[in-house]
Amino acid sequence: MAEPTVVLEEAPSQQHLRARAWPYLRPHRRLIVLAIVVTALSTLALALIPPAIGWVTDVVLAGDRAGMLWAALAVLGLAVARMALLRASEILLVRAGERVVRQLRELVVERLAATALRFLERHRTGDLLRRVTSEMSDLAGFVRSDLPDLLAVVGYLVFSTIVLLLYSVPLTLVLALVFLPATVWLLRSFKRAAAPAFAAQAARQAEAAATYREGTEARELLQTTGAQGVLGERLAEDHRRLVDAARHAQRVAFRSSAVTVVQGAADAVMLVAAGLLAVYGVISVGTVVVFVLAMRQLFSSVTQLTQLLTQMQTSRTAFARLLNLLSATSDVPEPVKTDAPSTPRRGELSADSVCFSYTEEAQVLHDVVVHFPSGDRAALAGPTGSGKTTLSKLLSGLYRPAVGRIRYAGTDLVDIPPAELRERIVLVPQQVHLVTGSLADNLALVPGNPGRDELSRAVGALELEDWVAGLEAGLDTDLGARGARLSAGEQQLVALLRAALLDPAVLILDEATADIDPSTAARIETAIDRLRGDRTLIVIAHRPATIARMRTVISLREGRIEERSAG
Secondary structure, eight states: OOOOOOOOOSSOOOTTHHHHHHHHHGGGHHHHHHHHHHHHHHHHHHHTHHHHHHHHHHHHHHTOHHHHHHHHHHHHHHHHHHHHHHHHHHHHHHHHHHHHHHHHHHHHHHHHHHSOHHHHHHSOHHHHHHHHTHHHHHHHHIIIIIHHHHHHHHHHHHHHHHHHHHHOHHHHHHHHHHHHHHHHHHHHHHHHHHHHHHHHHHHHHHHHHHHHHHHHHTHHHHHHHTOHHHHHHHHHHHHHHHHHHHHHHHHHHHHHHTHHHHHHHHHHHHHHHHHHHHHTTSSOHHHHHHHHHHHHHHHHHHHHHHHHHHHHHHHHHHHHHHHHHHHHTTTOOOOOOOSSOSSOSSOOEEEEEEEEESSSSOEEEEEEEEEEOTTOEEEEEOSTTSSHHHHHHHHTTSSOOSEEEEEETTEEGGGSOHHHHHHHEEEEOSSOOOOSSBHHHHHTOSTTOOOHHHHHHHHHHTTOHHHHHHSTTGGGOBOOGGGTTSOHHHHHHHHHHHHHHHOOSEEEEEOOOSOOOHHHHHHHHHHHHHHHTTSEEEEEOOSHHHHHHOSEEEEEETTEEEEEEEO
16 A cells, blocks of 8 residues: 655645644643633733723712722722732643643654654655744744733723723724724734735745755765855745745734724824713713723733734744644554564565555556565665665565555554564664764664663674774763764664664664775674574675675666575
């Protein structure tokens, strides 16, 4: 069965974002509801402060001393309640938001770690990194700082409108007539243009980050060929597109800022109208005070809302791109929890009528049929581009064949739980992936969390004590960034030690093509011999000496098995 070829969207749709996000919010719904309720109460306390001050104004003008005391106590009580509820709401909202972000972060890491290798190879590393780092940070930042403000502002707008209607319907209608039409038009215009503008900006940022990362990884090639100018031109073009996208996004954001002009006009109209009504005794001075204070806070909330809408659009874009990544990797199978393995510790590995292609136009492997009995020692040989590395990835389960089956002990690799498959079949690639840290840190990157004694036993089993002892600090030697202090051959020794810790049934080794010094080559050959035991050993061989050590030689040419012979 061929793997799905899902491609991430640069600017994924933001429609129905809340509905798509709900499955990730559902586990935290009680905490989210509690946070919203407390936020609403905090906002209600703030919205009631202008009426309390208006009450103070009226009782002062009336000379009511008892009323003054009660009104002052009401203002004080509302202020204290506002502070306490605000603090509680911020804590609850941040706690709920951080739980959601942590769940998303862990889910993304889990999905990317288990997704098909072809999915990762189809996408630029910089784009994937931006989605799971920078854009996740944008989302986390919005949850921590902007989400509490957004809910508070929306709540205040609702409660203030109710308060103003209760005090004077005519004045509230005048305010609505002057303020709402222009404000709604500006915000709707912003909303229509914001989604594509901010999505385009995010896509251009990811594009620039991907180009920069690719250039960093190819630094040796650029220096030796003098092609830094080519990279510079690509980066300059990427940044030109990024600047254009950023300018367009800022022009769109300015539409929301224009609301302040509308606020100024509404202020002038409302002061004249309220003053006239107070002069003619239609409303009290306290009502004018309520309208002035509430209007100030109302307009401040609208200004804050326009700023938050810009930030929210950035977060919506990041969230949409994150959900697009989760959707694209949603076919990752859930780990199968079982006490007993479904396959024996040793067994035959076979490929039956396997075909494979990276693109529809060009097929890489054609009707490959090959069987590796348990304990076999085989070399895959052939010219560059003959399909050896592709076949090794198929045999290890990293790729799925478009046609045909790969089986271990009679079971299709697709049907073997991923954790068990990684124990049964281990691929040691040419380019061994190391992390920044010590040798022990890198050896520990296998299931089971091996301890110090297990690491030492693995070193002894492969007769690599002298090599480890020759390092600066033995197992605690710092290998540098991504193992830069080790040669290509020494990096393969690390990979072989990892394999020894796993005790796989099948070990597939893609022999390093780089020149290896004789002592390291001898250590690799000794380690392979010691590691072989009763397991199946398949080597993608580049050196005649390696081919001569194998029991069987399988020659490939142009994606077909050309010959199978005894070594």
